[in-house]
Every structure is written in C-alpha cells, then in structure tokens.
Amino acid sequence: QKSYKLVVVGGGAGGCATAAKFSSKLGRGKVAVIEPADMHYYQPMWTLVGGGMKTLEDSGRPMSQVLPSKADWIKQRAVTFDPHNNKVITEEGEEVNYEYLVVATGLQLNYHQIKGLPDAFETPGVCSNYSPLYVNKTLKSLENFREGNAIFTLPTMPIKCPGAPQKIMYIADEYFRKHGKRDKANIMYFTTLPVLFGIKKYADALWKVVKERGIVDINLRHNLIEVKPDTREAVFQDLDNPTTSKLLSAPDPLRECAALVNEGGFLNVNKHTLQHVTFPNVFGIGDCVSVPTAKTAAAVAGQFGVMRKNLSLVMAGSSPKHEYDGYTSCPLVTGYSKCILAEFDMDGQPLETFPLNQAKERRTMFHLKKDMMPAMYWMGMLKGIWNGPKYMRKIMHLGMK
Ligand code: FAD
Ligand code: UQ1
Known part of the structure; x- marks a missing residue:
C-alpha cells in the first residue's frame, strides 16, 4: 500500500500540468501520477501529421521526460476507483491511497463501435487522425488517392476537438489541388451534428470556406456505422433514428465507478469549480470531466488555472472560490497556411483573445497553431505554468468593449 497527499490519474495534458504544479508546491514523495x-x-499536432506538415515523432515525448521528477510515477493503469475509501487500485492490484485525487484520464477510443473497425484500418484508404496507431495512414491515403469519394466523418458527440474532422478535409482539399487531382475527388463530409460547427459565428465562416473550395457534399445528422473494406464502402445511419454508440467515452475504469460519474459516464464535477459534486477531495480536469464545453487542450489550460487554485484552497481547509467560464478554443486549420481561431465559452459565445475578427482565415493564426502552440504546450502547459489566454485577452482588449 502506498499513500500520497495527492494522486493524479492520467499523465496527459491536464494530469501532467497538475502533477508539475503540486509536486513543486508540496515537495518530493507527496504526489503520485x-x-x-x-x-x-x-x-493537437495530429491534424498536421495527417497532412504531412509534422511527423508523429514531432508530436511525442517519452512520458519519463514530461512527468515532473518530484512526483512518483506509478507506471500502471488505474482499474478501480474507490472514492469511499480514498483509494485507486492499479492493474497489478496495488492500492494507492490519497488525501486528494485529481482525475485526468482523457478519453478512450471505441473504434469497435463501428462495424468493420478497427480491422479495416489495416486495409488501404482507411485512417483516423485520432490515434497514434493510424494517424500516419492519413498522409499515405492522400498520396495514394487516385479518384472517387474522399469521405470525412465526425462521430456522435462528445469528441475531443470537434473541429478536427473537418480540418483534415480542408487540408486534403489543398493537397489534392497541389497534386493535380482535385477534379478527380468528390470530397464528402458526414457529421452527426445538425450544424457545420456548434458556434454560429464560426459555422457561418466555415460554410463560406466549403463553398469556396467546392465541397458541396455536406451531410448533416449522419453517423458512420460500418466500414466494408472489401467493397470500399462506408455505411451511414440517418440520425433521425438515434443511436447510442459513442466513439469516444471516458475510460472504462472511470465509467464503471457509479459514485464518480454522471449519466453520460463523465467525472461529475461542478462545472465552474471543477470539484466533484459529492467527494470534496476529488477534482477533475480535461476531456474526462462533465463540464459542458468543447473538449480541447485549450480548455484544459483554462480549467487548470481554476482547478489548481481551488484544490489549493481545499487543501488549506477552505472552499473553492474560483470559477471556470468554459473557455475553449479550436484552431480550425483550413489548409496548409490558414486558420480560423475559434474561441468560445460554455454558453457558446465567442471569447476571442485577439482584438480582430477571428472568424476570418488568417496566416498568423496558422503559425500560432503550427509553430507556437507546441512550445507553449511542452514548456508552459506541461510545467503547470500556462493557464490559458485569459489575462492576455484582457490586456489585448484594454479600453475596448
Ligand atoms: P489526454 O491528454 O488525452 O491524457 C489522458 C491520459 O490519461 C493519457 O496519457 C492516458 O494514457 C491516461 N489514462 C487513460 N486511462 C487511464 C487509466 N485507466 N489509468 C491511468 N491513466 C490513464 N486541442 C486543442 O486545444 N487544440 C487543437 O487543435 C486540438 N486538436 C486535436 C486534434 C486531434 C486529432 C485530437 C485527437 C485532439 C485534439 N485536441 C486539440 C484535443 C486535446 O488533445 C485534448 O483535449 C487534450 O489532450 C485533453 O487532455 P487530457 O489531459 O484530458 O487527456
Ligand atoms: C491553448 O491554450 C492551447 O492549449 C495549450 C491549445 O492547444 C494546443 C490551443 O490550440 C490554443 C489555441 C490555446 C489558446 C492560446 C492562445 C494564445 C489563443
């Protein structure tokens, strides 16, 4: 049995930031990941990997290098959460006791929910930007494409980075043009959503983009249910007959802990304080929490700024007083040099950092996404010192409405 002041489950964007901050504050031996x-x-780099602008290697670092040295790394999967007894049990049966717990497990990919997957990924032309196992196949598919339908899909919600499925479509459009085969391609988009994007300001801009690129085959409220590699067919369901399958969900060990999750299977936290609704010593961050905002690394940064302060208050015997506004951002890459930087809050209102119209496709935003964000992530976010652009936004909008 091991005991820690703070146990963090998951060493992704949110978990790593949390461990960095609190192991530095509490000292060696107090925090476990x-x-x-x-x-x-x-x-977030996988969109660019799919388009051949970055490599998979560029997007990864050994976990041993990113987890903070002052935290103990328990290199196992958590299989059982036991919040009544303040412990987590690992796959090797180790019991890890905590005074405080931060759940940051991200999402699990359920490709098997689509008939024919994941096996069809082993056949030509089937790829997904959402997994390190298949993202390298995207560029290969673009290279090998000769003619016919190029199909892009967005599954049932929630997913992380809901803009990602169409970003790669715009990249593919430009790739086909550059390689003289755009006229051979029928680009098709199938989304389960009733809109092209959830926030009207950006949806309007994206409808212009698809029109300009000659992408006419946009199918709303359609869900991919089967891939038939032998005949190279994709089968869709019209969502007016709804389905319950979820391509992305919280990981099973979390979903199975009824005391911790809401009816959707996500860690049930107060959407503003990020404290668990029934266990005050449990907090959550990132894709696995119940907060109703788009699941992105940018949202994790905004949540982190709030969660770390509230957890510190609770550790000091006080109660949470900082509130997350739902800030999230989706850099909608629309090709090899342009990007619409969508930023919005929990109510779906644009919450833009820069004092200019971010619904416009811009080269500067593309460079922010491709060349600046990775460094900000590795050197700021994972070290626990990037809390999102809130203060930057306030400074940029000084004196403005
Ligand atoms: P993750 O970073 O996914 O980390 C979760 C960690 O938990 C993993 O390391 C996992 O191994 C671990 N874990 C899981 N289960 C267990 C368990 N049982 N026990 C222990 N550990 C466990 N965001 C943006 O802001 N901008 C973008 O442009 C953008 N584009 C994206 C494009 C794609 C293709 C994808 C896939 C994502 C994109 N995102 C983007 C979303 C962003 O990557 C996620 O929102 C972010 O990584 C979430 O952080 P997290 O800490 O919640 O989860
Ligand atoms: C952001 O904070 C973030 O998390 C580290 C991202 O994930 C990669 C983003 O894509 C964006 C856009 C932000 C927000 C940052 C600024 C400067 C607007």
Missing part, C-alpha cells in the same frame, strides 16, 4: 503509457503525445 498513475499513468501506463510510455509516450506522451501532443495530440
């Missing part, structure tokens, strides 16, 4: 993976991936 339960995380089974050898590699830590900066997943």
Whole structure:
C-alpha cells in the first residue's frame, strides 16, 4: 500500500500540468501520477501529421521526460476507483491511497463501435487522425488517392476537438489541388451534428470556406456505422433514428465507478469549480470531466488555472472560490497556411483573445497553431505554468468593449 497527499490519474495534458504544479508546491514523495503509457503525445499536432506538415515523432515525448521528477510515477493503469475509501487500485492490484485525487484520464477510443473497425484500418484508404496507431495512414491515403469519394466523418458527440474532422478535409482539399487531382475527388463530409460547427459565428465562416473550395457534399445528422473494406464502402445511419454508440467515452475504469460519474459516464464535477459534486477531495480536469464545453487542450489550460487554485484552497481547509467560464478554443486549420481561431465559452459565445475578427482565415493564426502552440504546450502547459489566454485577452482588449 502506498499513500500520497495527492494522486493524479492520467499523465496527459491536464494530469501532467497538475502533477508539475503540486509536486513543486508540496515537495518530493507527496504526489503520485498513475499513468501506463510510455509516450506522451501532443495530440493537437495530429491534424498536421495527417497532412504531412509534422511527423508523429514531432508530436511525442517519452512520458519519463514530461512527468515532473518530484512526483512518483506509478507506471500502471488505474482499474478501480474507490472514492469511499480514498483509494485507486492499479492493474497489478496495488492500492494507492490519497488525501486528494485529481482525475485526468482523457478519453478512450471505441473504434469497435463501428462495424468493420478497427480491422479495416489495416486495409488501404482507411485512417483516423485520432490515434497514434493510424494517424500516419492519413498522409499515405492522400498520396495514394487516385479518384472517387474522399469521405470525412465526425462521430456522435462528445469528441475531443470537434473541429478536427473537418480540418483534415480542408487540408486534403489543398493537397489534392497541389497534386493535380482535385477534379478527380468528390470530397464528402458526414457529421452527426445538425450544424457545420456548434458556434454560429464560426459555422457561418466555415460554410463560406466549403463553398469556396467546392465541397458541396455536406451531410448533416449522419453517423458512420460500418466500414466494408472489401467493397470500399462506408455505411451511414440517418440520425433521425438515434443511436447510442459513442466513439469516444471516458475510460472504462472511470465509467464503471457509479459514485464518480454522471449519466453520460463523465467525472461529475461542478462545472465552474471543477470539484466533484459529492467527494470534496476529488477534482477533475480535461476531456474526462462533465463540464459542458468543447473538449480541447485549450480548455484544459483554462480549467487548470481554476482547478489548481481551488484544490489549493481545499487543501488549506477552505472552499473553492474560483470559477471556470468554459473557455475553449479550436484552431480550425483550413489548409496548409490558414486558420480560423475559434474561441468560445460554455454558453457558446465567442471569447476571442485577439482584438480582430477571428472568424476570418488568417496566416498568423496558422503559425500560432503550427509553430507556437507546441512550445507553449511542452514548456508552459506541461510545467503547470500556462493557464490559458485569459489575462492576455484582457490586456489585448484594454479600453475596448
Ligand atoms: P489526454 O491528454 O488525452 O491524457 C489522458 C491520459 O490519461 C493519457 O496519457 C492516458 O494514457 C491516461 N489514462 C487513460 N486511462 C487511464 C487509466 N485507466 N489509468 C491511468 N491513466 C490513464 N486541442 C486543442 O486545444 N487544440 C487543437 O487543435 C486540438 N486538436 C486535436 C486534434 C486531434 C486529432 C485530437 C485527437 C485532439 C485534439 N485536441 C486539440 C484535443 C486535446 O488533445 C485534448 O483535449 C487534450 O489532450 C485533453 O487532455 P487530457 O489531459 O484530458 O487527456
Ligand atoms: C491553448 O491554450 C492551447 O492549449 C495549450 C491549445 O492547444 C494546443 C490551443 O490550440 C490554443 C489555441 C490555446 C489558446 C492560446 C492562445 C494564445 C489563443
């Protein structure tokens, strides 16, 4: 049996930031991170990996290098959460006791929810930007494409980075143009959503983009249910007959702990304070929490600024007083040099950092996404010193409405 002041489950974006901050504050031996993976991936780069602008290697670092040295790394999967007894049990049956717990497990990919997957990933032309196992196949598929339908899909919500499925579509459009085969491609988009993007300001801008690029085959409220590699067919369901399958969900060990999750299977936290609704010594951050905002690394940064302060208050015997506004951002890459930087809050209102119209496609925003964000992630976010652009926004908007 091991005991820690703070146990963090998951060493991704949110878990790593949390462990860095609190191991530095509390000192050696006080914080443990339960995380089974050898590699830590900066997943926002996978859109660019799919388009050949970065490599998978660029997006990953060994977990041993990113987890803080002052925290103990328990390199195992957490399999049982026991919040009534303040412990987490690992796959090797180790019991890890905590005074405080931060759950940061991210999401689990349930490709098997689509008939024919994941096996069809082993066949030509089927790829996904959402997994390090398949993201390298995207560029290969673009290279090998000769003619016919190029199909892009967005599954049932929630997913992380809901803009990602169409970003790669715009990249593919430009790739096909550059390689003289755009006229051979029928680009098709199938989304389960009733809109092109959840926030009207950016959806309007994206409708212009698809029109300009000649992407006419946009199918709303359609869900991919089967891939048939033998005949190279994709089967869709019209969502007016709803389905319950979820391509992405919280990881099973968390979903199975009824005391911790809401009806959707996400860690049930107060959406403003990020404290668990029934266990005051449990907090959550990132994709696995119930907060109703788009799941992104940018949201994790905003949540981190709030969660770390509230957890410190609770550790000091006080109660949470800082509130997360739902800030999230989706850099909508629309090709090899342009990006619409969507930023919005929990109510779906734009919450933009820069004092200019961010719904416009811009080269500067593309460079922010491709060349600046990775460094900000590795050197700021994972060290626990990036709390999102809130103060930057306030300074940029000084004297403005
Ligand atoms: P993760 O970073 O996913 O980390 C979760 C960690 O928990 C993992 O290391 C995992 O191994 C571990 N874990 C899981 N289960 C267990 C268990 N049982 N026990 C112990 N550990 C466990 N965000 C943006 O802000 N901008 C973007 O442009 C953007 N683009 C994206 C494009 C793609 C293709 C993808 C896939 C994501 C994108 N995102 C983007 C989203 C962003 O990557 C995630 O929102 C972010 O990584 C979430 O952080 P997290 O800490 O919640 O989870
Ligand atoms: C951000 O904070 C963040 O998390 C580290 C991202 O993930 C990669 C982003 O894509 C964006 C856009 C932000 C927000 C940062 C600024 C400067 C607007």
